[in-house]
Amino acid sequence: AQKITQTQPGMFVQEKEAVTLDCTYDTSDPSYGLFWYKQPSSGEMIFLIYQGSYDQQNATEGRYSLNFQKARKSANLVISASQLGDSAMYFCAMREGYMDSNYQLIWGAGTKLIIKP
């Protein structure tokens, strides 16, 4: 079974609109972490935001926020006021277990986001 599912292969969004990228996950481990990475057309992987399973509040980093719904096992990335430079592939990834005992990440297939001017 897929551990990380990103159901949107591609999305078109008008510039300045907010966009939500979906990510659902599957784990039986009570301790886990969820990461979002951005991959522009240049190919590098850029870390965006992190949410730990025990974090009480949803993570935010500038225009990025994470809509974490633990009971539904979803960790959707929200980008506010989208910009043309947000056009990229976006990947959701999960680490199971504690941070200092497991560095391995399980990755979703990604969502290609295109921002229209």
Next chain:
Amino acid sequence: NAGVTQTPKFQVLKTGQSMTLQCAQDMNHEYMSWYRQDPGMGLRLIHYSVGAGITDQGEVPNGYNVSRSTTEDFPLRLLSAAPSQTSVYFCASSSPRTGVSYNEQFFGPGTRLTVL
């Protein structure tokens, strides 16, 4: 800091050839890993290392070897290249940071490998 560096950026091999993809990091990170990225799929872990002298297999290790003789370097060896190994290869490194509850992975720029 150069971060994570990978060489070469591009490589074309013939079936059966061997080669080594180089990866180095200058952040003194304990953890290093190799991924491959194929179209329509997320990154898949090939091999990883939690420190010098320690390596382990990931999800797709067949056809690849690694070694970690120093903290800085983590080369990936293709023993006998096959067309199925055509992919983009990423090296990443990570380590715990004081005051931060997570350990994000830092990625190299990738190596695009084509096996004919």
